[in-house]
Amino acid sequence: MIVGIPKGLLYYKYxxxxxxxxxxxxxxxxxxxxxxxxxxxxxxxxxVDDACLPLKIFHGHVAVLKDKCDIILIPxxxxxxxxxxxxxKFCGLPEMIQNSIPQMPRIIDKPIYAGTRKKLxxxxxxxxxxxxxxxxxxxxAFNFALIEQDKYKPGYNDNNQGLTVALVxxxxxxxxxxxxxxxxxxxxxxxxxxxxxxxIEETLIDEEVKGLYKRPFWTFARNSYGFAANVYREKRVxxxxxxxxxxxxxxxVVIELIKERIGNFPFMTLKIDEHTGEAxxxxxxxxxxxxxGRGVI
Amino acid sequence: xxxxxxxxxxVSTNLVLLDKNNSVVEKIYIRTKGSPIxxxxxxxxxxxxxxxxxxxxxxxxxxxxxHIAATLIGADAVKNEITSHAVAALEIDREVKTIIExxxxxxxxIILRNGVVSDFAMNTVCAAGTGSFLDRQAERLDIPIEExxxxxxxxxxxxxxxxxxAVFAESDMIHKxxxxxxxxxxxxxxxxxxxxxxxNNVGKGKEILPKxxxxxxxxxxxxxxxxxxxxLGFEVIVPKDYNVMGAIGAxxxxxxxxxKEGKTNFKGLDLxxxxxxxxxxECTDCSNxxxxxxxxxxxxxxxxxxxxxxxxxxxxxxx
Numbered sequence: 062m063i064v065g066i067p068k069g070l071l072y073y074k075y076x077x078x079x080x081x082x083x084x085x086x087x088x089x090x091x092x093x094x095x096x097x098x099x100x101x102x103x104x105x106x107x108x109v110d111d112a113c114l115p116l117k118i119f120h121g122h123v124a125v126l127k128d129k130c131d132i133i134l135i136p137x138x139x140x141x142x143x144x145x146x147x148x149x150k151f152c153g154l155p156e157m158i159q160n161s162i163p164q165m166p167r168i169i170d171k172p173i174y175a176g177t178r179k180k181l182x183x184x185x186x187x188x189x190x191x192x193x194x195x196x197x198x199x200x201x202a203f204n205f206a207l208i209e210q211d212k213y214k215p216g217y218n219d220n221n222q223g224l225t226v227a228l229v230x231x232x233x234x235x236x237x238x239x240x241x242x243x244x245x246x247x248x249x250x251x252x253x254x255x256x257x258x259x260x261i262e263e264t265l266i267d268e269e270v271k272g273l274y275k276r277p278f279w280t281f282a283r284n285s286y287g288f289a290a291n292v293y294r295e296k297r298v299x300x301x302x303x304x305x306x307x308x309x310x311x312x313x314v315v316i317e318l319i320k321e322r323i324g325n326f327p328f329m330t331l332k333i334d335e336h337t338g339e340a341x342x343x344x345x346x347x348x349x350x351x352x353x354g355r356g357v358i
Numbered sequence: 359x360x361x362x363x364x365x366x367x368x369v370s371t372n373l374v375l376l377d378k379n380n381s382v383v384e385k386i387y388i389r390t391k392g393s394p395i396x397x398x399x400x401x402x403x404x405x406x407x408x409x410x411x412x413x414x415x416x417x418x419x420x421x422x423x424x425h426i427a428a429t430l431i432g433a434d435a436v437k438n439e440i441t442s443h444a445v446a447a448l449e450i451d452r453e454v455k456t457i458i459e460x461x462x463x464x465x466x467x468i469i470l471r472n473g474v475v476s477d478f479a480m481n482t483v484c485a486a487g488t489g490s491f492l493d494r495q496a497e498r499l500d501i502p503i504e505e506x507x508x509x510x511x512x513x514x515x516x517x518x519x520x521x522x523x524a525v526f527a528e529s530d531m532i533h534k535x536x537x538x539x540x541x542x543x544x545x546x547x548x549x550x551x552x553x554x555x556x557x558n559n560v561g562k563g564k565e566i567l568p569k570x571x572x573x574x575x576x577x578x579x580x581x582x583x584x585x586x587x588x589x590l591g592f593e594v595i596v597p598k599d600y601n602v603m604g605a606i607g608a609x610x611x612x613x614x615x616x617x618k619e620g621k622t623n624f625k626g627l628d629l630x631x632x633x634x635x636x637x638x639x640e641c642t643d644c645s646n647x648x649x650x651x652x653x654x655x656x657x658x659x660x661x662x663x664x665x666x667x668x669x670x671x672x673x674x675x676x677x
């Protein structure tokens with residue numbers, strides 16, 4: 062049996078877990094290619110119009126993958142931390158896909174609560190049972206998968222250049238180079254290093270979040286706010302760039318919270334959508350770097 | 359001693375010639391009309407006819423078409439519009455604290471403190487409330503864009519128009535117009551809506567202190583200028599060369615770099631008679647499928663644009 066994993070949304074954060082789990086169960090795993098124009102076009106064609114760009118792109122990944130596998134993972138990730146949730150659109154992702162894309166193969170859509178190891182294991186047991194009756198094999202696959210996930214350290218931490226900026230935003234906006242038009246490379250070319258939230262310890266992020274009048278119940282919100290507040294307070298960076306999908310509800314709140322916290326500290330929001338022309342993004346990035354460097358004027 | 363600045367924007371292409379004191383000797387404002395190369399050439403033709411034997415010691419390019427312009431003319435500096443506008447404003451008046459710049463598809467606010475950019479913001483991916491939208495509405499109402507502002511000044515009462523989205527604004531304007539409101543009142547309402555939208559959106563959270571410079575093509579619109587003054591409560595200054603400020607900044611930056619390098623890359627005004635052709639193709643070497651544009655001057659390729667990996671844009675430079 063071949064299982065397909067679309068290279069979209071939280072793939073960038075959690076692919077070692079899913080990939081190892083299925084491989085250890087003896088399945089062949091296929092992954093969709095890196096996001097490209099064809100995938101974007103497919104995604105825009107199938108997805109409901111008002112969704113954000115990363116969701117449309119996820120639809121595109123599913124569309125190019127669906128005929129290459131017998132079963133496809135549409136991860137309904139509800140939680141990666143206790144008492145917190147992901148974005149509301151993740152909860153309905155399998156339904157969106159099934160109602161938008163015709164001739165879908167079987168899908169794995171069981172909700173994933175990864176707040177504790179025990180809860181995640183219960184997902185693994187249910188999915189594993191579809192594939193094998195051997196309980197110990199499932200347990201072994203699950204343990205291996207967690208080990209591989211722990212080894213995986215995504216993110217950027219480059220403060221060896223003249224200037225450093227913190228790149229804030231949902232992981233797929235940071236890691237999908239097609240979505241963000243390779244912003245890390247653009248910044249590096251301008252002599253700017255990039256640091257991302259993965260390199261600030263969880264406990265430090267928690268500390269910052271305590272300052273809010275209400276505990277954020279979205280994981281993205283907590284990470285983005287806590288990260289930005291920390292790099293600002295500890296003066297780890299020269300400026301902050303927030304990559305935000307057009308029409309993102311979570312970001313509309315988080316960006317305001319960050320701005321309120323950091324006052325006059327250099328901050329820029331980059332809105333991304335279907336545009337493939339890069340002139341607008343280049344202008345903003347260059348001007349921001351000019352401002353940080355104060356070299357030109 | 360002359361310095362040339364070229365600003366290729368979405369709606370207009372502007373050229374300026376500065377003398378050694380950075381004063382404007384000539385300014386040319388041409389509608390880009392979708393062909394930046396032709397617009398630049400047209401500008402060069404005017405310059406060549408008027409200033410036959412001048413020597414340009416430095417050139418700079420800015421605007422959303424700055425990369426194509428830079429390849430075309432051999433620019434010494436290629437700078438974004440924010441920096442260019444700030445440089446030009448500070449050249450005129452070191453006291454400027456805020457720049458409002460509204461162009462064809464961008465609107466910006468630049469906050470200057472002590473002669474450096476301390477903050478800026480641009481409209482997001484949406485171009486509501488910029489020059490191209492005003493153009494479109496003027497066309498729809500059958501009013502020359504040059505008279506748009508005068509209409510607004512003739513009105514005493516503004517009709518409320520929804521300002522946060524160009525599409526909403528247009529439907530609201532049409533609804534109001536079909537109810538019988540006169541054009542002047544609708545236009546005044548539109549000016550107020552654009553200013554409201556600008557201040558709530560681009561200018562949100564920014565400390566707008568005088569002196570405020572209003573630059574970019576839209577600054578020609580007296581209706582918008584007055585609406586800004588009403589909303590801010592103080593004078594908004596439209597500098598004499600408001601519509602070519604980006605080009606002035608580019609010329610100054612080009613001069614700085616050329617002087618530092620001791621030479622200029624500028625190719626000369628004869629560019630006007632070259633034959634430029636561009637063709638585009640989809641690169642199939644990887645899954646990105648970039649739309650690559652190749653630019654030829656007299657059958658010799660001079661540059662490529664639009665590839666993500668740099669394979670094409672680097673290749674031609676090497677030739």
